[in-house]
Amino acid sequence: MTVPTHSNALNIAVTQDAMASFSKASDPRLAHVMSLLVKHLHAFVNESQLSKAEWLKGLEFLTAAAKITDDERNEFSLFSDIMGISSMVDVVSQPPGGTPSSVLGPFHNHDSHLQPNGSDLTHGQPGERVWLHGRVLDVHQNAIPNAQIDFWQNADNGLYPAQDAAQDPQNLRCKINCDANGGFSLLTIRPHPYTVPTDGPVGALLAASNRGIWRPAHFHIIVSAPGYVGLVTELFPAGSDYLDNDTVFGVRPGLIVDVKNCDNSEVAVQYGLTAPFKEVEFDFSLVKQA
Ligand SMILES: [Fe+2]
Incomplete structure (x- = not known):
């Protein structure tokens, strides 16, 4: 044509x-x-x-996005996400060689509290227990001392604390200082798929385009260490729905993790679990700053 x-x-x-x-x-x-x-x-x-009519429609879309945007809700950020722009910026800005980056998403909170390495974040809430642990390494697989992880995810009802007044604002989120070998460990729950907000112009665009509104289940993690390029990424449990059609295009092959059965009795005692319980192990790889 x-x-x-x-x-x-x-x-x-x-x-x-x-x-x-x-x-x-x-x-x-x-x-x-x-x-x-x-x-x-x-x-x-x-x-x-x-056409002029289409151009006007575009302006109306942006005006509606501005009207619904406030301190808690940014429709322009969502628009960037569903257009794949946020993911493209991740892809082009991440140096090659390390763990792939992924989208930050709208629910990161800079004020997550520092918790001891090995913390139990579950505090009696519903959800399948998952022991998440691993190491922070350089691209040559050497441990990076003094690394920090910043972790957050949604609860068993699929909601983040910002969406759910019943949750403690610090629920299922923390910062952890890794040990001298780059090791980190925490007990959390299995995250769940969730939908992006659909009550604004972006939701109307997705509906008009017959597009999905779901994101696959994921853990959010930011990894940082002095002298290394910070990493904003997500881990996606294998087998989650919507891995193949994440509406914000955040899934990368290297970020899909197995949720395995674990029968480590020491860890079971530490967290009061009955073995076998679920385990996700993942080593992050950071690139040295130029
Ligand atoms: Fe998320």
Whole structure:
């Protein structure tokens, strides 16, 4: 099929003038990024032969996104997620060689409390117990001392504390300082798939596009260590629904983890579990800062 275009002198001039209009920006990176953005947006308008009605509809979408956005809820961030932009930024900004990164998502809380390594985060709540442990290593498999993990996930009802007033705001989240061998360990529950918010314009777009609204079950983890590039990532239990059609495109092959049976009696006693219980073991690999 031949794509209709109006690649005449007039629209080429409009694109060139709009790109050049950013050339005097005091920050050269701003000049470069905005010029490229104009170039590709103009190409999109040209290739799609966007009508005035469609352009207006786009503006109405952005206006509705602004109206529903507040301190707790960012529809633009969700729009970025479901367009795959957030994942693309993850992919292009992560240096090669280490554990793959994945999306941060909307429920990270900078104020998670520091808990002792080996903590039990379950505190009697419902959910299948999972012993999550592993090490933080460099790309040569050497232990990184003084690493820290920042962990969060949803509860057995599929909700994060920010969505569920019945939960303690610190529920199923913590920071842990790893040991001298990079080791970390905690007891949590099996996370559950959940839907992205559907009550705003992004939800309407997903419905109109006959797209899924679900994310597969996942643990969120940020791994940091002095001298290494920080890692924002997720671990996806194998066998979860929606691994093949995550609506925010966050699943990477290297981040799918087996939930195994474990009969370690020492760990069973430590957490008051009956063996066999569930275990996820994962070693993170960080890239040294340039
Ligand atoms: Fe999440």
